[in-house]
Amino acid sequence: MPADYAIETSDLSKTYRSRWRRREVRAVDGISLRVARGATFGLLGPNGAGKTTFVKLLLSAVIPTGGTARVFGRDVHQPEARRPVGYLPENHRFPTYFTGTGMLDFYAALSGMSAADRKRRIPEMLELVGLERWGAMRIGKYSKGMLQRLGLAQALMHSPTLLILDEPSDGVDPMGRRHIREILGGLEEKGVTIFINSHLLAEVELFCSEVAIVHKGRVALSGRVKELIAGKGYKLTAAQVPEALETALRERAVAVAARDGVIDFQFATREHANEAIDLLRRENCLIEALSQTSSTLEDVFVRTIGNGGGVAGAPKAVEVTA
């Protein structure tokens, strides 16, 4: 029977100990996470939160000090568990003696692909990532963005059903990012589970349907992106606001931005927004615009991390379904 989850971790922990001194760093501290098949999942967190260690634990590149990790129901320690996984590491260093074609051939062979399949698939993958004319070139000549795209092609060579990408847009220009998003979109439609570790919140918000925010090695918050950013608010834009009224409204607003004599007030509730409109009209101010707003993932992230991670109240097991 196929496993329900592409990724399933239970109380997964990693503590680094220095070789000589008795110093310990708890990089991952009991993360329990479930990612359903076919989900697009984003792992977020500030630098040093333990995101990359968590990803490496999923691939058995790091040996855990506690807990378990399973990929499609198999313990990640088993080499077979990694067969359906395509992985693009952060700060990869592909050997520069490879050509683009040679590099894809090597890593696909390690994934167990036959020579005939590799020969057929390499031109397809190079074309997919827009490097079809660069296959014969040594990768020492590639730009950072090209290497990133080649790395993505490498991860896709053996048609994985789980794609784990660690900072996939690192060093890629905006056009390249859009291209990568389109490729990932196509894979999502085919039912490939995509797990992205990134600090680019806007990108994760654009692409992922679920996220988990990791802070100090633990899951601080998780859920569907739509639900997390659904916190309602109202933005009121007004001009010719007297200073005394501006000061009064600033106290009611959750955020204020002024530019060229126009002020944006952000209110948390409809009542606050209506009160502000009444006050502004009484003073004959010009109301330029009123709109309902939702939080961005960045707001959610800042609130979560700013609150010290909210770890104490975080659920022990986090389930995310496609």
Place this chain on the structure above:
Amino acid sequence: MNRTASMALIRDTFREAIARKIFWGLFGLSTLMIVFFLFVMKIDIVAGATASISLFGFRQHGAVDAQRLVRGVFGGVAAFLYSWGNVIAVFASAGLTPSVLEPGRIELLVSKPLSRWHILLGRYVGNLLVVLCNTVYLVIGVWLILGWKTGIWSPAFLLAIPTTTFIFAVLLAVVVLVGVLFDSTALSIMITIGLLIISLILAAKDTMMKLLSSEWSRRLWLTLYYILPKVYDVGRITLNAIMDHTFGGWMPIWSSALFAAVMLGSALYVFSRRSF
């Protein structure tokens, strides 16, 4: 074991050895030696004895037993290859293990559906084959040239191929263990060459047993001698076989093989338990 992956790992080691000029460096040195025998050293045989030998155009006359002379040349080549060839090979290939462990490279390798021991063993075998190719090229080349020039074909010289490669395999196991423990090419070379020197000193055990006064120091010497690889003794076995067609016994070979197995086994264990 996945044969496709094994072949890919071996090919990758060759590719890296070529890119780092290791392969061609060893190939160039071997070629130089072959060219020396082809053009510089001239041996004229008359009725089974040498009429003359010349080196760089300087001719030395005198009837020497041709068989003895050719075996002496083969012995010299084998000794050179066994000693200096192996030292050069250790220097040249010591970086091939730490290079795989570089951050950004190793994570991707261990994320593939392969066991860790498969990855490390693939690199070890690839490294061994790089040296084996050059040893075969040099030994066969010299053997063919001297055979062609003198008409004397001594198959015992070909024994230099397995014995040289065998001792390199023993030393490479140490290189790999130090490499996975410390990620350091320099330390790999220092420890391996240090071990080589110690094993050569320990080989003088018969003399030392007479010189050492205390029982415990004699026991310590013998213990170290039997534990560590017997580089000198295996070399002696090779030379005796080439020059006198005699065989000195298997003990230095199996005990060195056991040492290599323990070193390689330890390297595989450490590698399988490491976090990257």
